[in-house]
Amino acid sequence: MDEFGLIEHYFKRPPRQTEVVLGVGDDAALLAVQGAARQLAVTTDTLIEGVHFASGAAGCDVGYKALAVNVSDLAAMGARPLAFLLNLSLPKADAAWLADFRDGLFALADAVGLDLIGGDTVRGPLAITITALGTVAPGEALTRRGARAGDRIYVSGLLGEAALGFLARSGRVSLPPSMQAPLFARLDRPLPRIAEGQALLGIASAAIDISDGLLADLGHILQASGVGATLDLRRLPVSDAYVAALATVGYDPALVFGDDYELCFTVPPERVPALAGIATRFACGFHDIGGIVAGAGCVVRDGEGLYVPARAGYNHFHD
Amino acid sequence: MDEFGLIEHYFKRPPRQTEVVLGVGDDAALLAVQGAARQLAVTTDTLIEGVHFASGAAGCDVGYKALAVNVSDLAAMGARPLAFLLNLSLPKADAAWLADFRDGLFALADAVGLDLIGGDTVRGPLAITITALGTVAPGEALTRRGARAGDRIYVSGLLGEAALGFLARSGRVSLPPSMQAPLFARLDRPLPRIAEGQALLGIASAAIDISDGLLADLGHILQASGVGATLDLRRLPVSDAYVAALATVGYDPALVFGDDYELCFTVPPERVPALAGIATRFACGFHDIGGIVAGAGCVVRDGEGLYVPARAGYNHFHD
Numbered sequence: 001m002d003e004f005g006l007i008e009h010y011f012k013r014p015p016r017q018t019e020v021v022l023g024v025g026d027d028a029a030l031l032a033v034q035g036a037a038r039q040l041a042v043t044t045d046t047l048i049e050g051v052h053f054a055s056g057a058a059g060c061d062v063g064y065k066a067l068a069v070n071v072s073d074l075a076a077m078g079a080r081p082l083a084f085l086l087n088l089s090l091p092k093a094d095a096a097w098l099a100d101f102r103d104g105l106f107a108l109a110d111a112v113g114l115d116l117i118g119g120d121t122v123r124g125p126l127a128i129t130i131t132a133l134g135t136v137a138p139g140e141a142l143t144r145r146g147a148r149a150g151d152r153i154y155v156s157g158l159l160g161e162a163a164l165g166f167l168a169r170s171g172r173v174s175l176p177p178s179m180q181a182p183l184f185a186r187l188d189r190p191l192p193r194i195a196e197g198q199a200l201l202g203i204a205s206a207a208i209d210i211s212d213g214l215l216a217d218l219g220h221i222l223q224a225s226g227v228g229a230t231l232d233l234r235r236l237p238v239s240d241a242y243v244a245a246l247a248t249v250g251y252d253p254a255l256v257f258g259d260d261y262e263l264c265f266t267v268p269p270e271r272v273p274a275l276a277g278i279a280t281r282f283a284c285g286f287h288d289i290g291g292i293v294a295g296a297g298c299v300v301r302d303g304e305g306l307y308v309p310a311r312a313g314y315n316h317f318h319d
Numbered sequence: 320m321d322e323f324g325l326i327e328h329y330f331k332r333p334p335r336q337t338e339v340v341l342g343v344g345d346d347a348a349l350l351a352v353q354g355a356a357r358q359l360a361v362t363t364d365t366l367i368e369g370v371h372f373a374s375g376a377a378g379c380d381v382g383y384k385a386l387a388v389n390v391s392d393l394a395a396m397g398a399r400p401l402a403f404l405l406n407l408s409l410p411k412a413d414a415a416w417l418a419d420f421r422d423g424l425f426a427l428a429d430a431v432g433l434d435l436i437g438g439d440t441v442r443g444p445l446a447i448t449i450t451a452l453g454t455v456a457p458g459e460a461l462t463r464r465g466a467r468a469g470d471r472i473y474v475s476g477l478l479g480e481a482a483l484g485f486l487a488r489s490g491r492v493s494l495p496p497s498m499q500a501p502l503f504a505r506l507d508r509p510l511p512r513i514a515e516g517q518a519l520l521g522i523a524s525a526a527i528d529i530s531d532g533l534l535a536d537l538g539h540i541l542q543a544s545g546v547g548a549t550l551d552l553r554r555l556p557v558s559d560a561y562v563a564a565l566a567t568v569g570y571d572p573a574l575v576f577g578d579d580y581e582l583c584f585t586v587p588p589e590r591v592p593a594l595a596g597i598a599t600r601f602a603c604g605f606h607d608i609g610g611i612v613a614g615a616g617c618v619v620r621d622g623e624g625l626y627v628p629a630r631a632g633y634n635h636f637h638d
């Protein structure tokens with residue numbers, strides 16, 4: 001049983017409280033507090049040493065990334081960041097590491113306006129859980145459920161940068177140092193698309209952040225919306241560094257490796273002009289990579305025919 | 320540096336968002352969503368195998384307790400339970416353990432009306448983080464800050480039951496089996512005082528749940544409120560089993576071992592009649608154990624004089 005099946009099978013039940021607008025199964029849950037002008041978006045992620053980050057990783061990068069993966073979920077809902085909680089399991093209280101971790105954590109918290117409001121500190125294997133809260137106007141949150149046949153599919157920014165950074169750092173791909181630095185930055189310091197997500201409110205019909213790889217995450221939109229998709233590989237936004245490495249690495253780092261923390265979203269044809277209107281405000285760009293179709297599953301085409309990725313997206317309990 | 324110092328030193332900063340009514344440093348944080356008729360109380364706790372529960376502990380007990388420690392924090396704020404998120408780090412996907420864990424978790428969730436709204440499942444050392452949300456009328460939450468000289472100090476239920484259960488299970492105290500069973504129940508299945516906490520709204524001036532031991536947790540009220548306390552050991556509510564073990568274990572299990580998940584709260588003299596009025600609704604009882612005084616720190620007296628506990632409350636990073 002895989003990670004998603006495990007949650008579905010053991011823990012997913014219909015919510016009973018009337019305040020719960022959206023429960024398990026999206027980038028964030030949505031709560032409607034009685035009388036409130038904004039709904040709450042709530043999301044949480046855990047990072048484990050040796051699984052999500054390397055042993056010996058710089059504290060500041062770990063702190064930054066532990067928050068970034070949660071902020072990215074808020075971005076995918078179109079939510080405005082509000083506050084977060086930090087659960088820190090530490091083998092020992094290492095002052096230098098903690099100060100470094102704190103600096104990375106607060107650098108992003110300050111950049112997006114998140115207050116630390118609580119948490120827990122325990123002795124144990126190095127692990128970080130962060131729970132982030134944001135707000136969004138009632139009924140406006142971008143969920144995974146709204147994609148319809150005929151919608152265009154977009155991604156923000158460039159795909160595969162973090163994956164390529166990972167491959168370069170571990171020596172599996174060779175690139176000039178000038179090309180490596182931006183890739184490492186994308187791997188260690190992803191840029192959650194908070195402003196982009198909020199700008200997509202009223203434009204996108206569905207959205208998700210790309211944490212597990214484009215195919216896996218787009219797959220969640222398709223499943224939640226009950227639709228299929230066709231993607232055109234030639235439209236995939238990749239960097240010059242990626243093009244330089246393409247012969248070695250192929251398209252899998254951009255399609256299935258994950259850790260990009262870009263947004264993947266769908267836009268009904270009539271709202272494509274509105275998307276063009278806001279796109280000029282964002283340097284990352286919004287790239288049309290394909291379309292939603294009736295049916296199920298995702299077909300990826302390149303110039304010659306169908307493309308079959310070598311591996312599936314990242315999944316903790318996949319056999 | 321201890322657990323509390325670590326949070327204060329590295330992570331406590333004044334909140335900037337106007338929605339944050341109460342940040343780091345109480346049983347739960349408080350958020351005021353614009354226009355809402357209720358404030359949100361948010362709390363989180365992490366339980367680690369081998370630290371917070373024994374390796375090999377029954378999944379149902381672990382699931383129950385992981386939620387209970389969070390529900391107890393909501394109780395200490397007088398909040399009504401709303402929803403929770405579950406972060407599960409598992410060495411492997413063990414179906415029998417997961418089903419058992421789920422049953423214990425949902426038994427308590429159903430009893431108090433909490434919806435599971437999200438979470439994360441990762442591969443790693445066995446650890447559970449739960450984040451719980453409740454609601455409370457604006458300005459009514461029971462915090463640690465409101466105790467004043469002259470207030471009486473109360474605890475709900477019996478103290479030291481969980482500690483005695485721990486000592487009995489590990490063979491350090493010998494009791495007849497009929498006396499052990501209720502103690503094990505209190506250790507594995509604490510009863511968060513949700514109804515009691517809500518009934519104390521408008522009566523208690525400050526409140527906390529007893530997770531780290533009465534002296535440590537009352538100490539948090541004293542520090543947050545800028546006051547001191549005197550406790551009378553002879554008034555400490557303990558069970559017949561505790562009295563039977565008193566010669567062996569002394570008062571420390573009731574004062575400093577923790578894991579009771581009872582409430583400790585203060586009541587101004589003029590509201591003591593109101594407390595008596597609601598007390599009849601709760602089988603656990605509310606027990607006057609001393610008074611708040613000007614100054615700082617806690618003096619514990621027994622019949623003969625001052626009592627000095629053998630050890631401090633539980634603290635993960637105490638040297």
